[in-house]
Amino acid sequence: MTAFLKLLFRNRLAAMGAVVLGIILLLALLTPVLPLKDPNITNTGDRFARPFTEGYLLGADHLGRDQLSRLLYGTRTSLAVGAVAAFLAAFFGSAIGIIAGYFGKRTDNILMRLIDMLMAFPYILLALAIVAALGTGLINALIAVAAVNIPFFARNIRGITVVLAHREFVDAARLAGKGHIRIILTEVLPNVLPVIVIAMSTTVGWMILETAGLSFLGLGSQPPDSDLGSMLGQAKNHFTTHPHTSIIPGVMIFLIVMSVNLLGDGVRDALDPRLRSGALSRPLPVTNVAKNRTLPAANPEAPLLDIQELETQFHVGDRVYEAVGKVSLSVKPGECLGIIGESGSGKSVTALSVTGLVASPPGVITGGAVRLEGKDLLSANYETLRRTRGNRIAYIFQDPLSTLHPLYTVGDQLAEAIRVHDSRVSKSAARARALELMKQVRIPNPESRLGNYPHEMSGGMRQRVGIAMSLANEPDIIIADEPTTALDVTVQAQILSLLNDLRRERGLAIIFITHDFGVVAQLCDRVAVMYAGRIVEEGPTQSVLDAPAHPYTKRLIACVPELGGGRRELAAIPGLPPVVNDLPPGCHFAARCDKCQPECKVGYIPLEGGDKRTVRCIHPEEVLA
Numbered sequence: 001m002t003a004f005l006k007l008l009f010r011n012r013l014a015a016m017g018a019v020v021l022g023i024i025l026l027l028a029l030l031t032p033v034l035p036l037k038d039p040n041i042t043n044t045g046d047r048f049a050r051p052f053t054e055g056y057l058l059g060a061d062h063l064g065r066d067q068l069s070r071l072l073y074g075t076r077t078s079l080a081v082g083a084v085a086a087f088l089a090a091f092f093g094s095a096i097g098i099i100a101g102y103f104g105k106r107t108d109n110i111l112m113r114l115i116d117m118l119m120a121f122p123y124i125l126l127a128l129a130i131v132a133a134l135g136t137g138l139i140n141a142l143i144a145v146a147a148v149n150i151p152f153f154a155r156n157i158r159g160i161t162v163v164l165a166h167r168e169f170v171d172a173a174r175l176a177g178k179g180h181i182r183i184i185l186t187e188v189l190p191n192v193l194p195v196i197v198i199a200m201s202t203t204v205g206w207m208i209l210e211t212a213g214l215s216f217l218g219l220g221s222q223p224p225d226s227d228l229g230s231m232l233g234q235a236k237n238h239f240t241t242h243p244h245t246s247i248i249p250g251v252m253i254f255l256i257v258m259s260v261n262l263l264g265d266g267v268r269d270a271l272d273p274r275l276r277s278g279a280l281s282r283p284l285p286v287t288n289v290a291k292n293r294t295l296p297a298a299n300p301e302a303p304l305l306d307i308q309e310l311e312t313q314f315h316v317g318d319r320v321y322e323a324v325g326k327v328s329l330s331v332k333p334g335e336c337l338g339i340i341g342e343s344g345s346g347k348s349v350t351a352l353s354v355t356g357l358v359a360s361p362p363g364v365i366t367g368g369a370v371r372l373e374g375k376d377l378l379s380a381n382y383e384t385l386r387r388t389r390g391n392r393i394a395y396i397f398q399d400p401l402s403t404l405h406p407l408y409t410v411g412d413q414l415a416e417a418i419r420v421h422d423s424r425v426s427k428s429a430a431r432a433r434a435l436e437l438m439k440q441v442r443i444p445n446p447e448s449r450l451g452n453y454p455h456e457m458s459g460g461m462r463q464r465v466g467i468a469m470s471l472a473n474e475p476d477i478i479i480a481d482e483p484t485t486a487l488d489v490t491v492q493a494q495i496l497s498l499l500n501d502l503r504r505e506r507g508l509a510i511i512f513i514t515h516d517f518g519v520v521a522q523l524c525d526r527v528a529v530m531y532a533g534r535i536v537e538e539g540p541t542q543s544v545l546d547a548p549a550h551p552y553t554k555r556l557i558a559c560v561p562e563l564g565g566g567r568r569e570l571a572a573i574p575g576l577p578p579v580v581n582d583l584p585p586g587c588h589f590a591a592r593c594d595k596c597q598p599e600c601k602v603g604y605i606p607l608e609g610g611d612k613r614t615v616r617c618i619h620p621e622e623v624l625a
């Protein structure tokens, strides 16, 4: 709640709206106890008294009634009517929307056609017709305004409910034996409630305006009572001679509607979860790089890709998450480097930092360098980075269903990936190349598969398309972020051997991210083990597997089952990785390590060892040469 208020008030206009509306609401609430004249006592002797004259702070109207008192009572009525109308419209509209969206089929059809009928009439005409049928009066005007706004809520909420009704958690609730009403109240409603609140906050203003409009036409509040609309209506004949009688209620309507709308927009922005973590700003095309970052000197050997002391953080509010802390890695052409670690250890953020793909805000690269053939990518401009992404450094992601566009055929998407980086390639040439890529990743019947949509393919097939897409521009480096985690073991084996062939045939460098030591053993030449954003051990795969030096690595390897290896007990690692916004001093694994000594919990522990193998541990399992 406090986070919501903080976000809301960071938006200046919304804060202004809140203050103005707050003052108006306070005045409206206090009206009965303020020392005001009776708003309905006429005094024809003082007709049209000017503002600031004796006894009339805001002057008097055509019957000599006190304007200040009428204004405040009128505001009270207008606000109450607008708010009640908005509530009624939201209640009935949302109820119709939820029922139509949840039950679908005929219920949906009948309800939506009824709503369409309401929507077929011009808005104000419909309101007039309802008032004409019910008779004039404030309550009837309120009903009319609420009724004409029901379709807005019903349509909006139905759309959202249709999507929710097909989500897995609703299916799960059905499987658990919950009835329709329980599902609607406990599963659907909490998910649509924020949308209802947002829609209400942005429509209250216009409902106040509509009620005022009906009153202005003489259909709403009846004399001697009045709201802001009827005050305006009665004053309109005297506008040229006594403008103050019109201007005063006019300004009040303006202030109310303006402040409600500004506040409503602010509430909408602050409630939107996508805007919440991003501090109300759009993500940048490149991750922010801190100006004062430490820039390590270039490595004279200049491997193909050299990540040096990379530091990536997330700045959320005043918390700093150190997702990647001084990570150094490098790959040569034709080499496969594995990065392994538990979920949340910073593998993906490391990979995305390479070409500035970490979402910013909140991501910031605060230190280090990423050198591609000696040139630092972090200091490169956007155009250079764009040309590098997908062209020299390509990515394969875990879930190809969410990275492939659902509405284009895979052939079109492959062709697009080619033409993005070389617009001279003709459409037919790009298609021919797409076909060749499909063959390369061993998709059976590639000709007919080109015309398939992603949802028509199996998971393994889609992942091959993902790999084909990453190969489209003959990159030098492929970064594969858990590409086989979502696949079953047989398909995983095929994908791994495919990647292995590609690297032998074409000298591709691969950075392979996984949490599975079995996969590392099959594919990688070298492996780096990450824990809480840092590398804790690095070395040639076989040597690390045979003699792990860091207790964490040893435990990770012990988690892998062995086929035919007898009944070895699989040892899960107890506890959880530390949260990266408050890392303890010393070894980050200390809390879960059974070999932990008091000295493990103080000071910085460096990565030490020979030029082949390194480990970040002061009591390693193996002493490295």
Ligand code: ADP
Residues within 6 Å of the ligand: 314, 316, 321, 323, 341, 342, 343, 344, 345, 346, 347, 348, 349, 350, 359, 362, 580
């Ligand atoms: P993994 O090793 O599973 O790929 P990640 O690299 O995705 O882990 O995440 C590393 C750390 O960064 C995690 O602790 C995660 O909570 C944090 N993190 C990732 N993205 C964000 C974000 N947008 N905002 C805040 N923290 C994030």
Ligand code: MG
Residues within 6 Å of the ligand: 344, 347, 348, 349, 481
């Ligand atoms: Mg990840």
